[in-house]
Amino acid sequence: MNRFFDIPSDLQHDWLGLIVVHLREALLPVLGGLLLALPLAQLCVRLRWLYPPVLWVTTVLYAIPSLAFFVVLIDYTGQTELTVMIPLTVYSLVVLVPAIVDGVRSVPQETLAAATAMGFGPVRRYVQVQLPIAVPAILAGLRVATVSSISLVSVGMLIGNQGALGNLLHDAQIYNRPELAWNSVITSAALAVLADGALVVVRVLLTPWMPGAKRGAKSRTAGARPESAAVPALEDAAR
């Protein structure tokens, strides 16, 4: 058990240190993705024709392996955390943009008409009516993006130990210590589960207005996604 948490010194962090780095590398891209996705989604809602091409671009970007991103980025940002976080930010858009657009579009016509009739301008209406009502959908998207980002960080090990917990996989190989690989996998999975749980709590706190019965029904679709997404996301870590 001791050897389980005995992290080789070449990683320059103890176990907790690796967790902190891992969370930073995983969560900052999701936050950045959210900040990018909000105005982008608003544009897509306003200009209907823009949505299909935006969706297409985000999907194509998602299809580019992170290794390819690293090859291009390394000339500009070097072997740094930033090089890992940029592709992760881009990947998060593929989930976040549709989540926000669909959430905002799900606001009932009557609610929008009422807001307009009360003299809400477009910006006020987006911020005060559409976004709050889209919160459940946005948080469902954030859960998927967060879980997949946490597992994707590990590929950073490919560019000189920038993969946080993922670096343990590499060390497990070179030092022939399989328990380090177990540590990496179990710890990232635990982080993913905890982060997901935290987002569920945030959703509940932000949406006291959601009917209890409906909440159960809605989260069946939203809740099923992160769990099933977690599996391919972990497989994605090999990208």
Added chain:
Amino acid sequence: MRGLDSPRNGPKLGWSRVGGISQTRRVFGVLIRIDSVTKRYPDGTVAVDRLSLDIPDRSITVLVGPSGCGKTTTLRMINRMVEPSEGTILIDGVDSRQQSVNTLRRGMGYVIQNAGLFQHRTVVDNIATVPRMLGWSKDKARARARELMERVGLDASFAKRYPYQLSGGQQQRVGVARALAADPPVLLMDEPFSAVDPVVRKGLQDELLRLQAELGKTIVFVTHDIDEAVKLGTMVAVLRTGGRLAQFAPPAELLSDPADAFVEDFLGADRGIRRLSFFSSGGLDLLTAPVVAVDATAEQIACRAASDVPYLLVTGLDGRPLGWSEPGALTAGRVDVGQLLPYGRPFVAGKDSLRAALDCAVLSPTGWAVAVDAEGRAAGVVSQTAIGEAIRGAHAHASAHAASVDPKAATR
């Protein structure tokens, strides 16, 4: 009713009538003038075709017509959610395009079907929306919201609830309260009560009439239910498909003189009966001779029976009707209340309309209607024949004094 009383907080309305100021105005001036307005949607649909309407001040104007005839479009052109393709809309004499849309809209309450409440806000915060937008403090806006909840008949305990925790009728009340929050002179209502059951709808309609009597708003009300139109409207505009005006008249006139076959059709087969709603039952000759108290003596019963009425109405000691009986079946001192024929639903003499009186007579097993006073004591009885005569008399009177008919004389 104090609304936008603080000059700092008040919106700059294009017309200077807010809250109490309008009290001094002449009743039934023209507030909104729709002047040969046409709306052509980009796909070529003509939703409204050269419509002209003068919407009177401080009264309820109802737009009614079949589905797709342009009612919603017309309503939304008033607050410029839809811009007219041709023609102008004047509000208190000023072109509605001369002020910013948001200012215009904040001076007009808007109520829609299913209320369109903000599901993420509590009841108070929903109602406080426009005052908050006008810069009122949170406390002042919430105090105003609570005042309005009381006014529209919502219990204060609902204040902190979310819309999903309310029934449809309660949501609709919140919708009305929200539209009234900043005390706008104009209220636009688009089928506000069509999604609730008939009993709740009747309650909401009565409430609206009461509110209107208290607040004196200018209400434009859209419905496709002609009964609702006749009940609520001071003036009713019947639109036909294609957005053309078929008739614009007070409801009594609509029922007595439909402009054409379309309007007549739209009013339905029983417009003659419905028209009776506008005649008061006050003129009926009530007979008191056939009314006997439950403790009547044998002589009293014999004396009453002598009148040429086939039945006697037995009343309790408090004067309330108990039921009908044939004179021969009554034994003084031993009246069996259980044996009496039911007297149906009585009408309130003078307050209810001839329609209610006729309804009572038709439903009564004896063919006679029972009239009661405001306290529910029997005021007399009246036969179908007598009601029929009163109806003929009222019709003759109405056509002779067509101009001076007060459309709201009788309670409907």
